[in-house]
Amino acid sequence: MPDHMPQDAGENSLWAASSIANPVNEQLREAMQSDVLVIGGGYTGLSCALHLAEKGASVVLLEAKSIGFGGSGRNAGLVNAGVWQNPDHVCAQLGEEAGQRFNMALRDSPALVAELVERYHMDCDLQPSGTVNIAHSAGGMRHLENRCRQLQELGSAVELIDGETSRALSASPYYRHGGIRDPQAATINPLSYARALAKAAQGLGARLYQESGVESLTRKNDRWLATTAHGSVSAEQVVVATNAYADRHSHQVRTSTLPVFIFQCATAPLADDIAAGIIPGREGLWDTQLLLTSSRIDKDGRLVMSSAGRLRGFQRAIRENWMTRTRDLLYPQARGANWAFSWSGQIGVTSNKILRVQLLAPGVFAPAGYNGRGIGPGSVIGKRLAETIVSGNRDDFPFPIEARYHEKWRAFRAGYYSYGTLALQFLQRR
């Protein structure tokens, strides 16, 4: 099996082509015992395994495909704080006290990523130049003013920038309404970060296996027994960190979110003078358009852009052409550059737009539904779950732990969203 498989035929991922080597190369081929079993090798599972190993717990991590195969190896690499929704929305959904705990737990998530990168000397192109949520219209800016106020009330170091600054910072004629700058956020090579987490966890004694999908999880002799095609793991507690990439064996997690796709396009390295003239401070940007678009320049001077949709079959040309038109509008400096890479990935969306931690059975935790923001949250939740498992004290866990949960009409709602974005992309900017 190739080390990082595309989502759909014809895709090629920049991250697969530019990341550090995968440190995990073994398949589980024996019967093992551990304190904790982690299922899924993305940020959540890897951070959990790493922090469990830091605390001296014995841990086995099983990944069905390869490390970072899911969202963790495919994303846009914007290391942002909090969640997509405003802090007030979280409080309205969870109640004031639980919402406040939740918001505070994720407020400084970029700092945890930076701390791990430094502590374990991770080679993952962390660029601590901040990110900007940039307005595409006056209405978008009003929304951002409200968001900024809420973030500042939480104690975040975010600041409003005016139209002039947003134009200078993006070097785009399109962005002239202002935005929110978060100087503590960052950009990263997402697949390298996943692989570096795996390497750090291995270094502390965690046992990681790939091509080792869990096919069954049953209770045996007061422990959990997970079986794979060629082996098994018996553990006291289990973290099912399969999130939006949960396969059919992890049905309960799969049905707890709606599958929604995001695609990305990246140019070849641009000429130095052109690359220097786009987002010169190297912040990661994402905007307020209905078809939200993110932009960043990677370490080699490639322009990397993302928006909603999957690149399957006939959709590919429609979405890539839309992205070319969008790029020409946002960054006319890059007009004419071909897309050297394009790929897509799946996020797990929940009805209330807030991530969920399900308790599937006693001792079996399943965090999922990050709604497209998982670099910081996955790192934090993995860490906080590790602490909770080791201490046995759930009171300090800052996220509500819920009973089993299902999203209704998943296929219909996901299809509606997918074809809605496709229709818009077909029609827009011609």
Ligand SMILES: Cc1cc2nc3c(=O)[nH]c(=O)nc-3n(C[C@H](O)[C@H](O)[C@H](O)COP(=O)(O)OP(=O)(O)OC[C@H]3O[C@@H](n4cnc5c(N)ncnc54)[C@H](O)[C@@H]3O)c2cc1C
């Ligand atoms: C295109 C795209 C752009 C994004 N951009 C950003 C961004 O800029 N910033 C940000 O913060 N977030 C972003 N996200 C979201 C972020 O990538 C995810 O929220 C995050 O990676 C989720 O991590 P995870 O570890 O929970 O799950 P995943 O990384 O999806 O890992 C789950 C793993 O479980 C494995 N698995 C499934 N079933 C089994 C089984 N039965 N046995 C063993 N293993 C199994 C899968 O193979 C997979 O590797 C983006 C996502 C996408 C797709």
